[in-house]
Amino acid sequence: MHLALLDHMRKYVTITDEEATLICTKLKASTLKKKDFLLQPGKVCRANYFVSKGLLRLYFINKKEQEQITQFGLEGWWITDYDSLDTQKPSRFYIQAVEDAEVIAWDKTVQEELTQSFPQLETYFRKILQRAYAAAQRRIEYIYSYSDEERYRNFSTNFPGFVQRVPQYMLASYLGFTPQFLSKIRAKK
Amino acid sequence: MHLALLDHMRKYVTITDEEATLICTKLKASTLKKKDFLLQPGKVCRANYFVSKGLLRLYFINKKEQEQITQFGLEGWWITDYDSLDTQKPSRFYIQAVEDAEVIAWDKTVQEELTQSFPQLETYFRKILQRAYAAAQRRIEYIYSYSDEERYRNFSTNFPGFVQRVPQYMLASYLGFTPQFLSKIRAKK
DNA sequence: CGATTTTTTGAATCATATCAACGTACGTGG
DNA sequence: CCACGTACGTTGATATGATTCAAAAAATCG
Helix, strand or coil: CCHHHHHHHHCCCCCCHHHHHHHHHCCEEEEECCCCEEECCCCECCEEEEEEECCEEEEEECCCCCEEEEEEECCCCEECCHHHHHHCCECCCEEEECCCEEEEEEEHHHHHHHHHHCHHHHHHHHHHHHHHHHHHHHHHHHHHHCCHHHHHHHHHHHCHHHHHHCCHHHHHHHHCCCHHHHHHHHHCC | CCHHHHHHHHCCCCCCHHHHHHHHHCCEEEEECCCCEEECCCCECCEEEEEEECCEEEEEECCCCCEEEEEEECCCCEECCHHHHHHCCECCCEEEECCCEEEEEEEHHHHHHHHHHCHHHHHHHHHHHHHHHHHHHHHHHHHHHCCHHHHHHHHHHHCHHHHHHCCHHHHHHHHCCCHHHHHHHHHCC
16 A cells, blocks of 8 residues: 555545555555666656655756756655656656655556546646646746845745755756855855 | 637547537637736636637736746647636736737636536646646756757747747747847847 | 837946865765 | 765856846837
């Protein structure tokens, strides 16, 4: 039984215990060691991953040959390259464990099979996507509203625990500036 | 009958003619004159809008009191403030017609009613959202990969027709820089 | 046509990047 | 469990891309 996932789903839709049992037989959990990869460029993304423990990051190598993090996956979030998952074309992204982690893989094939039988799963995923999309819109809004320094300060007051959990250079990458600049901001008091 | 919308939906899911008739009775089309608003800050967003003709923009007023466009809505795209629509809290956004336009309003109440009866609608909206979310992810990827000038040049080679359709200052706003800077880029040949 | 909206131009300024060097911490194997 | 090597963080000097402000020129609309 994948309790963390079931709890999460039941916040959005109704699932009976029998349904839960059946769904869970289709899913497999994996444990990841820090720095293990779930996805690498060139590979086709086969699943959507629910993070039940630990922390992952989704990143790519940009034009300047630098790692650019576009998303973190904390406990209770889904992480995947939807583009590759949907089109089954090779990904340009890495998904990697930042800390030891545990994920539940929801395969594309399982997705198609299960949503056939359980329409409320379709509702669940629509709601999850809606939340993810709203978050992405807010992120774009943020990028365009605030300077890099302001974004760092907002971020660390809003997520103080998270800031301590990741190396600074990853935070800088996620926020879209250099580690040196982050260091200088922090030095300013 | 809202043919543009039906065509669009049938690219993603199967809808019989009877279903189509029933669905269409729940929807209403509106025509908008250039500069008309579908949503303004402080109001609660009641619908998701399918753009069947013309061009809309979604924007907000940022910290520097400037209009910041976060999204355009072209023919065949949906546009809304998902956050306000979902939570029924007041929006911070404007949705406005850039050109004379026609939209089909898909009310939140209609959404709940229709997806009850037609599960494939849930699938349709999940797929639409997945596409929108993938686009938002790609946009963030772009912002972090290229300089403002590079982003403008990519954008205008990828969407040459679109660039001619909107005033330059809106394009600058969407791409996240000043109209003056856009003008200088263009002057450079 | 006049009024408004949009675009252009130039000079001064600012936020952030880059490079390079040095300091610190940390985990891994002996 | 210590020492070493690698990964991470800091600092300062210099460079750059983009903004701001102000004014004029051009385009569009009623």
